[in-house]
Amino acid sequence: MADAETQREAILAAVENVADRIAEEKSHLTDLDSAIGDADHGANMNRGFQAVVEAVESDDVDEMSPDDLVKLVGKTIISNVGGAAGPLYGGSTMLASKELEGGITAETSVAFAEAYLQKVQDRGKAEIGAKTMVDALVPAVHTYKKSIEQDDLPPLTALSKAVDACERGVRYTVPLRARKGRASYLDWRSVGHQDPGATSTLFILEELLETAEEHLDGEVVRDARSPDVPDESPEEAADEPLDEEGE
Amino acid sequence: MVGLVVVSHSEKAAEGICEIAGQMGGGDARIEPAGGGPDGDIGTSVDRIEEAIADADDGDGDGVVVLVDLGSAVMNAEVAMEMSDSNVRIADAPILEGALNAAVEASGSKATLDSVVESAEEARDYRKLN
Numbered sequence: 001m002a003d004a005e006t007q008r009e010a011i012l013a014a015v016e017n018v019a020d021r022i023a024e025e026k027s028h029l030t031d032l033d034s035a036i037g038d039a040d041h042g043a044n045m046n047r048g049f050q051a052v053v054e055a056v057e058s059d060d061v062d063e064m065s066p067d068d069l070v071k072l073v074g075k076t077i078i079s080n081v082g083g084a085a086g087p088l089y090g091g092s093t094m095l096a097s098k099e100l101e102g103g104i105t106a107e108t109s110v111a112f113a114e115a116y117l118q119k120v121q122d123r124g125k126a127e128i129g130a131k132t133m134v135d136a137l138v139p140a141v142h143t144y145k146k147s148i149e150q151d152d153l154p155p156l157t158a159l160s161k162a163v164d165a166c167e168r169g170v171r172y173t174v175p176l177r178a179r180k181g182r183a184s185y186l187d188w189r190s191v192g193h194q195d196p197g198a199t200s201t202l203f204i205l206e207e208l209l210e211t212a213e214e215h216l217d218g219e220v221v222r223d224a225r226s227p228d229v230p231d232e233s234p235e236e237a238a239d240e241p242l243d244e245e246g247e
Numbered sequence: 248m249v250g251l252v253v254v255s256h257s258e259k260a261a262e263g264i265c266e267i268a269g270q271m272g273g274g275d276a277r278i279e280p281a282g283g284g285p286d287g288d289i290g291t292s293v294d295r296i297e298e299a300i301a302d303a304d305d306g307d308g309d310g311v312v313v314l315v316d317l318g319s320a321v322m323n324a325e326v327a328m329e330m331s332d333s334n335v336r337i338a339d340a341p342i343l344e345g346a347l348n349a350a351v352e353a354s355g356s357k358a359t360l361d362s363v364v365e366s367a368e369e370a371r372d373y374r375k376l377n
Contacts, residue, residue: 038289040290044290047285047286078293078326079285079292079293079294080285081285082284082285082286082288082290082291082292082319083284083290083291083318083319084318084319084322084323085319086292086293086319086322086323086326087293087319087322087323087325087326088322091322091326123322123325124322181318182318
């Protein structure tokens with residue numbers, strides 16, 4: 001795929017796009033979180049991603065390999081996002097960055113996505129249906145993997161389908177009763193509210209797609225977002241660990 | 248000596264629990280607070296926990312036991328543990344009673360990482376009435 005320099009530029013552009021989006025959606029995320037959480041998700045995520053923007057500006061990123069740059073992003077999120085979001089978003093990014101050691105390719109990006117999901121599940125111990133970011137992440141990662149490995153689609157098309165699957169996952173959280181996190185204390189009162197973590201996960205993926213579209217000329221597939229239901233149901237998918245080797 | 252770290256969502260709560268456990272549990276225990284989020288707001292912070300673990304570890308290889316309050320305290324403590332070079336364990340115990348028990352045990356000359364964790368976890372069965 002692209003050389004290290006281009007990949008670095010793409011990662012920096014992604015960081016900026018995600019940070020801008022989170023800043024824009026700050027009160028939206030906090031509104032979602034005030035219904036079923038502790039009303040700090042927007043502020044927390046915004047503080048984290050603003051810190052990431054500062055970190056990549058101040059650190060000597062010119063010499064960094066793509067995986068080290070992604071690792072820096074994860075580490076900065078861990079240090080600056082309080083609550084469970086720090087370990088879940090930052091810790092998983094940091095761990096999964098190892099998969100990008102050879103640079104970002106279709107294969108390594110699938111490995112990254114799988115490692116990220118695995119870490120989120122290990123750390124948060126949430127299953128599908130517990131009304132968490134896992135409900136959005138599982139369909140997104142499975143769709144991405146299937147699109148690349150089975151359907152042999154170009155990465156951009158695969159990512160586009162993953163965003164679509166993620167969006168359906170976010171909607172799927174609305175009727176659920178929360179079984180994890182602060183929302184689980186509300187029990188039935190959590191029904192009817194969209195999960196904030198699933199929502200911010202979607203925003204991040206949308207911005208990654210947006211960035212990838214800008215940085216992968218000629219590979220844009222505009223009709224990619226037509227519904228294409230994955231082969232396995234989310235429940236079945238949750239039973240099979242994606243990555244046997246894990247960490 | 249086994250060190251102790253108290254992780255709470257509140258900076259004041261963590262300090263207060265350390266104060267109680269330190270005074271009632273025996274003056275020699277090494278017990279460090281790690282309360283509040285990255286800005287000292289309500290929350291927990293990996294960096295604060297990591298620092299407290301380093302402060303609580305006197306380098307004799309006996310290790311550090313971490314007491315946590317709820318939710319993200321556990322996750323952030325786990326991340327801090329993974330980043331730390333010390334031998335660290337989390338005790339599954341009510342934070343105040345567990346810290347007090349752990350401080351009593353840790354002050355004893357025969358205390359080990361296992362025995363301190365075990366003492367802290369005994370506090371799970373305590374009842375306040377009857």
